[in-house]
Amino acid sequence: MNPIRIGCGAGYSGDRIEPAVELATHGALDYLVFECLAERTIAIAQLARLRDPDAGYDPLLAERMDAVLPACRARGVRIVSNMGAANPRAAAAIVRERARRLGLDGLNVAAVTGDDVLDQLARGDFVVAETGRPVSDMAAVIVSANAYVGAAPVVEALAAGADVVVTGRVGDSSLFLAPALYEFGWRTDDWEKLAGGTLVGHLLECGGQITGGYFADPGCKDVPHLARLGFPIAQVSNDATAIITKVEGSGGMVSLATCKEQLLYEVEDPGRYLTPDVTADFREVRLSDAGPDRVRVTGARGTERPPSLKVAIGYRDGFIGEGQISYAGETALARAELARDIVAERFSIIGLEAESVRYDLIGVDALHGKTPGRAGAPPYEVRLRVAARTASMREAIRVGNEVETLYTNGPSGGGGVAKSAREVLAVATTFIPRELVTYSVEYEVA
Amino acid sequence: MKLRQLAHARTGDKGNAVNISVIAYDAGRYAHLERHVTAERVKQHFAGIAHGDVTRYTLRELGALNFMIHDALAGGVTRSLALDAHGKGLSSWMLEMEIPDD
Numbered sequence: 001m002n003p004i005r006i007g008c009g010a011g012y013s014g015d016r017i018e019p020a021v022e023l024a025t026h027g028a029l030d031y032l033v034f035e036c037l038a039e040r041t042i043a044i045a046q047l048a049r050l051r052d053p054d055a056g057y058d059p060l061l062a063e064r065m066d067a068v069l070p071a072c073r074a075r076g077v078r079i080v081s082n083m084g085a086a087n088p089r090a091a092a093a094i095v096r097e098r099a100r101r102l103g104l105d106g107l108n109v110a111a112v113t114g115d116d117v118l119d120q121l122a123r124g125d126f127v128v129a130e131t132g133r134p135v136s137d138m139a140a141v142i143v144s145a146n147a148y149v150g151a152a153p154v155v156e157a158l159a160a161g162a163d164v165v166v167t168g169r170v171g172d173s174s175l176f177l178a179p180a181l182y183e184f185g186w187r188t189d190d191w192e193k194l195a196g197g198t199l200v201g202h203l204l205e206c207g208g209q210i211t212g213g214y215f216a217d218p219g220c221k222d223v224p225h226l227a228r229l230g231f232p233i234a235q236v237s238n239d240a241t242a243i244i245t246k247v248e249g250s251g252g253m254v255s256l257a258t259c260k261e262q263l264l265y266e267v268e269d270p271g272r273y274l275t276p277d278v279t280a281d282f283r284e285v286r287l288s289d290a291g292p293d294r295v296r297v298t299g300a301r302g303t304e305r306p307p308s309l310k311v312a313i314g315y316r317d318g319f320i321g322e323g324q325i326s327y328a329g330e331t332a333l334a335r336a337e338l339a340r341d342i343v344a345e346r347f348s349i350i351g352l353e354a355e356s357v358r359y360d361l362i363g364v365d366a367l368h369g370k371t372p373g374r375a376g377a378p379p380y381e382v383r384l385r386v387a388a389r390t391a392s393m394r395e396a397i398r399v400g401n402e403v404e405t406l407y408t409n410g411p412s413g414g415g416g417v418a419k420s421a422r423e424v425l426a427v428a429t430t431f432i433p434r435e436l437v438t439y440s441v442e443y444e445v446a
Numbered sequence: 447m448k449l450r451q452l453a454h455a456r457t458g459d460k461g462n463a464v465n466i467s468v469i470a471y472d473a474g475r476y477a478h479l480e481r482h483v484t485a486e487r488v489k490q491h492f493a494g495i496a497h498g499d500v501t502r503y504t505l506r507e508l509g510a511l512n513f514m515i516h517d518a519l520a521g522g523v524t525r526s527l528a529l530d531a532h533g534k535g536l537s538s539w540m541l542e543m544e545i546p547d548d
Binding site for chain 1: 450454455456458459460461462463465467469471494495503505507508509510512514522523524525527528529530535536539
C-alpha cells in the first residue's frame with residue numbers, strides 16, 4: 001500500500017492559520033490534523049460551557065474551518081481535530097454550519113465524546129497523583145475532568161466515512177496515529193507499529209516546532225523565513241516508518257537537528273513514552289537525511305499500552321494579580337529597586353492578603369535570578385514586575401493598582417504600566433481504569 | 447568552553463518538572479558531552495531552581511542527553527508566579543554551562 005500523508009495544521013489553540021491553508025492546498029495530503037488542546041484548555045472551555053451550553057469549543061474553530069474546508073473538500077483531505085474541547089457536539093454543529101455556508105453540502109462530520117469523566121470520578125475512590133490525597137477532597141473546586149482517550153474512536157469515525165472528526169480530550173499523538181491505524185489496518189496490539197505511528201504524532205503535534213519554529217539562534221542556528229513558517233507533513237508507510245517534510249517553498253526547515261529537538265520535547269523517559277495506545281520506546285530511533293527538508297524516521301519500538309488512562313482535572317486555584325512598570329537611564333536599576341521596596345511597604349500598609357508575592361526586575365533577574373558570572377554595565381532599562389497569589393479577585397486587583405500608583409507616588413520617570421488580575425485554573429492528574437471510560441461517535445451530514 | 451559551542455537544547459514542561467534536551471551538533475562530540483554533562487553537574491548548575499532530583503537519560507543513537515529536573519517550576523505552570531512559568535528559557539541557561547575543552 002502507498003504511504004499516506006498527514007499534515008499538522010495547528011500545534012496549539014491560537015496557532016497561525018495560513019500554514020494550514022498552505023498544507024491543505026499544496027501539501028498533497030490525505031489528512032490534516034489540528035492539535036489545539038493544552039492541559040488547561042479544556043478547563044477554560046468547560047467554564048465557557050457552564051455559562052452557555054452551546055459554547056466550550058476552540059475559539060478559532062469557525063475561522064479555521066472557513067479557511068481550510070474548501071481546499072480539503074476539493075482535494076479529499078480529511079480533517080481530525082480536538083477543537084471540540086469541552087463540547088465536541090456543539091463544535092461539530094459549527095463545522096456543519098460553516099460547510100453549508102461555503103456550499104459544501106454533504107460533508108460528514110463526526111463528534112467523539114466520552115472523555116468527560118467527572119461523573120466517574122465522583123463515584124469512585126481516586127487519588128491525585130501530585131499530592132496523594134483523595135480527588136473527593138477537591139470536589140468543591142473541580143471544574144472539569146477529562147481522560148486522555150486513545151485513537152480508537154477516531155479510527156471508528158474514519159471507518160464510518162467521516163470527512164471531519166471533532167473530538168474532546170484525545171491523546172495528542174493519538175490524533176495522528178488514528179489515520180495510519182485506519183488506512184493500514186494495523187492490529188491494535190501491534191505495539192511496534194503503534195509506537196511508530198505514535199512517534200509520528202509526537203513529532204507533528206506541536207506544528208512548526210519541528211519545521212524550524214522554536215529553534216532559531218542567529219549565527220549558530222539560522223532558520224530561513226520564520227514569518228512564513230511551513231507546518232509539517234509526515235509521509236507514513238505501512239511499516240510505521242515515516243519521512244518528515246513540509247511544503248516546498250514554505251519558510252523554515254526540516255533537519256536532523258530540528259527533528260531531534262522535537263523528538264525529546266516534553267519527554268521524560270525516552271524508553272517509556274506512555275500514551276493511551278502504546279508504551280513507546282524512542283531510545284533506538286534513527287533519524288537520517290532523505291533530501292532537502294526531508295528526514296527519515298525509523299526504529300521506534302513499543303510494548304503493551306498502560307492499563308489506566310491519564311485524567312486531567314481542572315480546578316479553581318485562587319487568583320493572581322500582577323503589575324509592571326519601566327524605568328530608563330543610567331540609574332534605572334536604582335529607581336526600579338526603590339519602586340519595588342515602595343510596593344512591598346505599601347502591601348504591608350494596606351494589608352494586602354496574599355499567599356505569596358514575587359518581585360522581578362525584568363532585564364536583571366526575572367528569568368533565572370542573579371545568575372553567576374553576569375556582572376557588567378548596569379542595564380539602560382529595567383522593568384519592575386510584581387505578582388501575587390490571592391484568595392479573591394478583589395485582593396488580586398489591588399496588586400496591579402499599587403504598581404500603577406507609582407506613576408504619581410513613586411520614583412521619577414516610571415512609565416508603561418500594565419496590570420492584570422485573573423482567576424487561576426490549575427490542573428491535577430489522576431488515573432482511571434480504561435474500562436470505566438466509554439466513548440461514543442455521532443455523525444451528522446451537512 | 448561553553449556548552450553552547452557543542453550542543454543545542456530545548457526545554458519542555460511536565461507539571462512541576464522540566465525536561466531539557468542537550469543535543470550534540472556533531473555526533474562525534476557526544477562522548478565528550480556524556481562524560482562532562484552529568485546529572486550532578488546539571489543539578490549544581492541549576493542550584494537555586496532545581497529543588498528536586500535530576501535524572502539523565504542517554505541517547506547515543508541521537509547523540510543527545512535528556513535531563514529531567516524535578517521541582518523546578520515553583521509549583522508548576524498554573525500555580526507559579528514566575529515570568530517564564532513554563533521554564534522555557536532554562537535551555538538557554540543550560541547552554542551557558544562551562545565544560546572542559548577536551
